[in-house]
Amino acid sequence: MTIAARADARHNRARVLEAAQEAFAAEGLSVPLDVIARRAGVGAGTVYRHFPSKEALFEAVVHDRIERLADELTALLATPEAATGEAFFTAFSSTVEQAGFNKALCESFVSTPKAEVAPEARRRYGIALAALLDRAHQAGAVRPDAQISDVMALMAGCVAMEAHSATPGRATTLVLDGLRTGHSPLPTVTKHVTKPGYRNETREDPAARCEECGTAIPTSRTGRPPRFCGGACRQKAHRRRATG
Amino acid sequence: MTIAARADARHNRARVLEAAQEAFAAEGLSVPLDVIARRAGVGAGTVYRHFPSKEALFEAVVHDRIERLADELTALLATPEAATGEAFFTAFSSTVEQAGFNKALCESFVSTPKAEVAPEARRRYGIALAALLDRAHQAGAVRPDAQISDVMALMAGCVAMEAHSATPGRATTLVLDGLRTGHSPLPTVTKHVTKPGYRNETREDPAARCEECGTAIPTSRTGRPPRFCGGACRQKAHRRRATG
Amino acid sequence: MTIAARADARHNRARVLEAAQEAFAAEGLSVPLDVIARRAGVGAGTVYRHFPSKEALFEAVVHDRIERLADELTALLATPEAATGEAFFTAFSSTVEQAGFNKALCESFVSTPKAEVAPEARRRYGIALAALLDRAHQAGAVRPDAQISDVMALMAGCVAMEAHSATPGRATTLVLDGLRTGHSPLPTVTKHVTKPGYRNETREDPAARCEECGTAIPTSRTGRPPRFCGGACRQKAHRRRATG
């Protein structure tokens, strides 16, 4: 009985979280709680049983989201790209992109509320990102004076930038170039995509892929189309051809 | 006669604008209009006489602010630094810094509302900034593929970044370095700045008392006011009622 | 100077009255005073100089309107139709019709405010109508127990009725038939007319005219089309034909 009840309660909690996830992602903090409760198929009181306030629910949602991002980063740490520092840039871009699709995440990054939202998860995320940054530093891919706190701030900024840029990824690329040791070409607008949920901004083609490592490469409409993500891969491919 | 009356009204209008300026700068769009009216020392109706809606007032405030920034930029164009491209960087930083102290400006930069706020002023500002950017391009101080739209997006991002960074100017410097041809050292001064006008968020209510046990109960400004300190007392009171 | 000023003031008063006339006619009491003042090309204060309150202005407007109706009635008293009692019916219908086009008049007839609107004019109007009623009584055209107070009430009702009837004049005809010694055929809908100002109801053809006296005659779609407004005119025409 008790166990069943508990299972039930856990189930309800999960439903509320999921509904809140969607609602907050689509509309941000401004969704009324009733709406979330109704979408979750529970009463408003039930929401309050599990989360002491609306802010707490929001925090839980954001926490959950950032945890996933942290997991993603941890996974990236184990890839070979971590060593070259590329994993750091991938992580950065991915976070920014996801926040672009999720108003809750976006608000939690951009706004400066009284107290930081989901500090726990944010710390875990920060640690993972710091590890990637460290690797990138070791690889010399990132300017040495850039600290993790800088990176976190830049990230918040990039989320805001992307919301103001017609070409997704362009602003982030620019910012990342400020972190890199060298510059990379900027992406350009290619076509319009309607995003699910809340943002209607322009999105481009599925990016071309590096022939060597498969990394997405931003394409420009003019000039010779790029085949590699950078000099390293071009060199590698050249060696292979020469060897082949 | 008429002119005198108008002078009076102009005066009042100015007071309203000023009060709105401060209030919006301190709290953003969320300040109630009554508060602005009271701070201006006028009735709510007077605010509405001069500005047809709260949004219009906000827009006026932002417009005013951006106009000043545009003036600043125009002045910079005439300085010798314009030729070296340094004026562009100064303009960028200055705008970001000012937005950091002004929540209205900040919101107008960072948020993506349905319709852009104060498009007129923003256009004027954009033209001035584009001119500075052009000079910087000619001087070779800025990477050639960076366009004015990129710069505007970066600016929005920097405003958000600065709100998240303990060291003012550091994030912006990083971003600007992404625009520069070469890198510059990052600022490291970690001074704590209290933004002028941002008000205390804590509110003290005369705590309510539990009807059952008299314990003080913390009240929130919204929602149904609590009558009991918890479920136990509520239950007790309920039993008493049922018995009575 | 003083005389000029007075002329000016009188002029202003007239303009206010006219503007109020139109505004109240089109929208009823709900028009804001500012609107009236602006339409009159004067300040709100000027309106108040001439009329101590909005209600007083409304009253003045209605007074003016009812005075004109009273004049109309007085004129009718001098016509030969007064003797047959037809003038009474014409007066009744005319008032109702005019109220239908004038929301101020309409409201002043239909509503039951704390104090009656424009009692002076209403009394004068009542006296004129009573005279017509008297004649109609003498002619035996109206049922003998119908008093002037009944007629006033019926009139208020007819104004309301017409606002609810698709066929203008139909309800009024029915009511008047309750007053008449005999019945007359009811009018039927014929085509749609857009009324100037405030009401968009169905209106019919320009009513046919009596061949003898030119009075409008309500037509029914079936049956022999009427040539005269009543037996009196038919008789008269017959005599003329016989003589001719």
Next chain:
Amino acid sequence: MTIAARADARHNRARVLEAAQEAFAAEGLSVPLDVIARRAGVGAGTVYRHFPSKEALFEAVVHDRIERLADELTALLATPEAATGEAFFTAFSSTVEQAGFNKALCESFVSTPKAEVAPEARRRYGIALAALLDRAHQAGAVRPDAQISDVMALMAGCVAMEAHSATPGRATTLVLDGLRTGHSPLPTVTKHVTKPGYRNETREDPAARCEECGTAIPTSRTGRPPRFCGGACRQKAHRRRATG
């Protein structure tokens, strides 16, 4: 459990409806919603939980009222008087009388709002009335060219008439006589009826005092509160200010 909760809500809903019933009956649509809520002993939010807007509440009240009238008419259809046509006249008079005591009903009958109020109930009512009219036609008690739409319009008018007539029922009798084949004597009893619920319109404000001479000044509920008893004192105060 659920049922109990619903019973409670139903109870509250009923209280709100009842309070609205009374309030609207006494004052029409102009009653503030807060007043209704307070009379019902609930919060404003509770009213909005049950009825999405003030208009919806008004509609519900009117709907309810008209449904009762429709029931009444349906009952009359089964009486022997239906065959003679008398039931039709009874129905008509009864509706008019009830509307006379109910400002909500009255307004819903007399006014011509954008959209008709409670069209459903009105249709049901219309059908019942049409059936009675049909019987009356068959009995030859009503003039044959009178249609149901005429009757509805007449009814609206009679409601307005009764509000203007000192003798209840007199105007209605007159109108009904226009529908009848023969005339009937008019009622002459002149009793004074105090409509239940209609509240006193006078309000007593603690009179303000002139800042200059201390005379009591009558205040109106709207508009800028007066500071002086007249222009003389205002002028005097002004001079003092200018001098000071």
Next chain:
DNA sequence: GATGAATGAGAATTCATTCAT
């Protein structure tokens, strides 16, 4: 005497939060 700016009490509606069932 004219002007139109200022006043401020409402009024409708929303929604976070508690409570009765």
Next chain:
DNA sequence: GATGAATGAATTCTCATTCAT
């Protein structure tokens, strides 16, 4: 433990009326 009904402060905007110029 769940439910969803109740609460009521807060907010935006309107407009009749007075007042400073």
